[in-house]
Amino acid sequence: MKTMMLGLKEGEHVKVHCTKRTFNMEKDFEISVTVEDTDQLLSGAWLNISIIQVFATALSELCFHDDCHPNSIGFMCPEMISATMLKSDADQILLYMTRSMSALSSKTFILCPYYEKSHWMLLVLCLSKREVYIFDSQQKKRNLMIKEPLNNAFRSYKRLGGQSKGTKLTWIPAQCAQQPGSLDCGYYVMRFMYDIIMNHGNSQDLTKDFSRTLPYSAEEINEVKDFWADYFMNNVEFLA
Helix, strand or coil: CHHHHCCCCCCCEEEEEECHHHHCCCCCEEEEEEHHHHHHHHHCCCCCHHHHHHHHHHHHHHHHHCCCCCCCEEECCCCCCCHHHHHHCHHHHHHHHHHHHHHCCCCCEEEEEEEECCEEEEEEEECCCCEEEEECCCCCCCCCCCHHHHHHHHHHHHHHCCCCCCCCCEEEECCCCCCCCCCCHHHHHHHHHHHHHHHCCCCCCHHHHCCCCCCCCHHHHHHHHHHHHHHHHHHEECCC
């Protein structure tokens, strides 16, 4: 992959096609990936949003096309629900989250990679239980900007279905692997998503299925890096 990207100059990018189905968008779009993005992934540096988008796209395609993996998982776009977007266009993001819940109402879990204040977390929304599990690899008390908008989107989703009761989400910190370094959060979010899909797609209680707090091993992190790279190599489109 590094050799393939060597032909790009600084600031140039390639693209990975993403169907509207993946993140419940209104139309297909392209994810731009720069040589700096791939260098960050290979070197263990802090991960840009495009790396997380491609990884979620790869997992979504796996769920959709491979009968061996549960088709009970949906995704929200990490760029659309980021703190930056919530600040700049809150009303539009509220509509996006409500639309995503409606489109994914049959799914067991909706995976929401979330970025705020230079830190990646994974929010796992379970509509049937009205719960949000917070997978935070640097667990501490956080006043998440997304909490109120996601609660409001859930209320809108329930009301669209004709329900006025049970419209409050419960937010639950999940016990999960804790990162040893300051730059590892993106890799841990990828690993959380990978583990849920590979091992816990039909879980009845993620808080019971996830119990470790020890850091992921280098082999576990390399496994998700390899998964990302394999998908990227097979789906990258170079710009003319």
